[in-house]
Amino acid sequence: MRESPTGGNPGIPHTTTVIHRSYLFARGWRSATPVLLLLPGFLLYLVMAVGPSLATAVYSFTDATGIRGIAINWIGFENYDEFLLRGAASRDNIAALRRTVYFCLFVTVIQFGIGLLFAVLLNQKIRGKKFFRTLFFMPVILGVAIQGLIWKLFLLPRGGPAAEFFQLFGWTSELLGGQPRQAFAWVIVVQIWANAGITMVIFLAGMQTIPNELYEAARIDGAGKWQLFRNVTWPLLTPAVNTNLLLNIIGSLQAWQLFLVLIGYRPGTQVLGYLVFAEGFGQTSGSVASAFRQGYAAAASIALFILVLVFALVTHAWLSRREKRYIG
Amino acid sequence: MTAVETHQAPRKAKEHGPERTVRDEPPGWLVRLRRQKLASYVILVVFAVLYIGPLLMLVTTAFKTLPEFFQNPTGMPESLRFENFTEAWNEAQFARYLVNSVVYTTVATAVCVVTSVLVAFPIARGYLKGGRYILLLYVIALFLPPALIPQFQLILNLGLFNTRAGYILLFLVNPIGIIILVNYIKAIPRELDESAAIDGCGYYRFVFKIIVPLIRPAIATVTVLHAIGLWNELVLAIIYLTNDDLYPVTRGLIAFEGLYGANWPPMAAAVLILMTPMVVLFLFLQRYIVSGLTAGAVKG
Secondary structure, three states: OOOOOOOOOOOOOOOOOOOOHHHHHHHOOOOHHHHHHHHHHHHHHHHHHHHHHHHHHHHOOEOOEOOOOOOOOEOOOHHHHHHHOOHHHHHHHHHHHHHHHHHHHHHHHHHHHHHHHHHHHHOOOOOOHHHHHHHHHHHHHOHHHHHHHHHHHHOOOOOOHHHHHHHOOOOOOOHHHOOHHHHHHHHHHHHHHHHHHHHHHHHHHHHHOOOHHHHHHHHHOOOOHHHHHHHHHHHHOHHHHHHHHHHHHHHHHHOOHHHHHHOOOOOOOOOHHHHHHHHHHOOOOOOOOOOOEHHHHHHHHHHHHHHHHHHHHHHHHHHHHHHHHHHO | OHHHHHHHHHHHHHHHOHHHOOOOOOOHHHHHHHHHHHHHHHHHHHHHHHHHHHHHHHHHHHOOOHHHHHHOOOOOOOOOOOHHHHHHHHHOOHHHHHHHHHHHHHHHHHHHHHHHHHHHHHHHHOOOOOHHHHHHHHHHHOOOOOOHHHHHHHHHHOOOOOOHHHHHHOOOOOHHHHHHHHHHHOOOOOHHHHHHHHOOOOHHHHHHHHHHHHOHHHHHHHHHHHHHHHHHOOHHHHHHOOOHHHOOHHHHHHHHHHHHOOOHHHHHHHHHHHHHHHHHHHHHHHHHHHHHHHOOOOOO
């Protein structure tokens, strides 16, 4: 470190040298260089991410198709009107919206619980800790295609391991091919299997920031295991709890890709994210004309976005109130 | 209880000699501790079965003949046949899919990481007017609506639909990566910049010769995170690539499933072929993946 102007004078607190930008750039660096080098990345970001993101709102007011060369017309709130208010399709859409919320609730609650359970169990001094951590985290990196196919095989309706297991209790089921409700429930299971590892590692990272002395002090005061968790771990885990809740809620509201791999676009199982994809990119089973309705799909994705935003804001507000209560 | 004791007793004997092998009444706290550990193990093993079960099914299926599979899907294979693997490899163009995936992943990740460093460095240092707002723009983007549809219109109108370049263009930015890099660069002492400028080291050279080696852990994290997301991408591959020759492995796998349907043995072999390198890599890179996913998550 360079000598500060005050030298070694003990009376005046030692301060780090402040480097002025003008100084630095007058000496060797041309001031335009950082800007020029930043531009490619930043422009890419504006053009490929921010711009399209904002343009989604604009497209939602048009009748855009996914076919090149067809004129795009402004049609106002037509798409929203049709999406939410008109006819049988809108009833299906509302059902999909409700289903998205159910999916989110089940996945968030169960994944949060399982992730916390894994973290608590694997934060102990226990043999095979590393093995279990690796095992529970591994599905995360496989991606939806592999995750989905693995479970499709496991959930084979005739003679598959899951079917055999349920047969022991005299329960036969087509599993993924069964009633929409059953298929939906299995997607929830796979979604949690695939992502509980993330929740676990975030909790584990949070637990590792809790100083050991706190536990020792509490133990000397006679606290049992449950009290240690309730009064030390849980309150100090607040940042990890917040992160996990928000990540799980936002993630599960937007998740739909396992539906694609596991059951396809089946009536009675679609969630909003899948609807956007199906309408926008022609994956509905309908005619070509009804497919590729990108304006309509944009309106649906704005609806999904608003749902995510509302859930995230409400959760965030609730979490910060809870945090204040803990800190006092 | 007994399982734990029989497991531990012989170890004790080896360590401390015969005089300490028999402990008539273990103290109460030890009993409680062991009971608790036993309960932990029971829960962990139950879940481990749920995690290993599907993988085991995949492995056994991959070695069966089709009749064998239909007769007894859950049993062990009669012999270790590798025909399914060769069949899967030859029937689908997995070699080509793999090459495609490797090309997409390396090119897009390399461009993304290099441009990200050049964005993150001046922002972290405050060398730009309004750098703070640029960073804010990257943070906010995580909460913007999905870009899916306009992005498609953009690529379509650029004439890049169903091309390698168009597909790569979709993966060149990573806002989370920028945030990770900015936070990491902030911890590098700024005195370095000054000395470099005085010694006549140019900006570009400084960033790549001095800063990059210093922030290697952060770069590794961003690289691994970005590459995994890209490698696993399925939906964008379905949307943007219609030509079989351009498919990455994920899309190829789903196409293979469409062709093979219920013919699970080669299907399982294909999944296994594509999964194994991922798992091996994961075992090596676990640290970076985990640190990337938990970055900033627990600081409050």
